[in-house]
Amino acid sequence: MTIQIGDRIPEVVLKCIREGVESVDTRTLFDGRKAVLFAVPGAFTPTCSEKHLPGFIAHFEDFRSRGVDVVCMAVNDPFVMQAWGKTLNAPDGLQLVSDGNADLTRALGLEMDASGYGMGLRARRFALYIEDGVVRQLFVEAPGEFKVSSAENVLQHLP
Structure with a gap:
């Protein structure tokens, strides 16, 4: 079952x-x-590297000024997440965490099968x-889209 508004985040151990x-x-x-926890299908993939993470980097201080931490997650290993953050100049404080075995992704019910692209089980964009x-608040993208989970949209909907 997919996580719903009002649910507690499942207790899972991630890596960083x-x-x-x-x-x-x-x-x-x-x-x-x-x-804000946002997930991408994969570090170094086009939309994730050109739009999703860069949007949260650009608006990081806007989130911080509202007292909101920012956590980026992907079903990649922690070394890939670290390298990706360095490549895109992610600021200190923007946490990039690895859900390498998709434990949290599955617990949230937000997994997708990307085997057709050679990527195996991944997180949906959310x-x-x-x-x-x-x-x-919950912002889950339709397959292949990038709209509702953008930093700009999330910021507009913060209380």
Whole structure:
């Protein structure tokens, strides 16, 4: 079942690189704060690298000024996520996390089969606005689209 507004984010451990590969659980990421979690089908893929992450980079300070953390997730390994962030000059504080085994993606019910493109199981393109671990807004793209999960659209809909 797909996550709904009012649901708690499932408790899952993700990976990131800070002082080496580190585990970070969703409770640590989202409890007690406001955050946007946005997911892309894959780091270094065209729309993700040309529009989705760059939009959140461009508007990062707009989110921060509203007290909202920004977390980017993909079904890629943490080394790829780190390299992608460096390539696009992601600012410190914009967290890029790896859902390498698609554990959170599946728990959210937002997975897609990209086997036809040689990519296997991936996250659908989406953004969630989360307050204290609870989904308050949900922006899930139709297949092949990039509209509702953009940084600009998410910012317009923040309370």
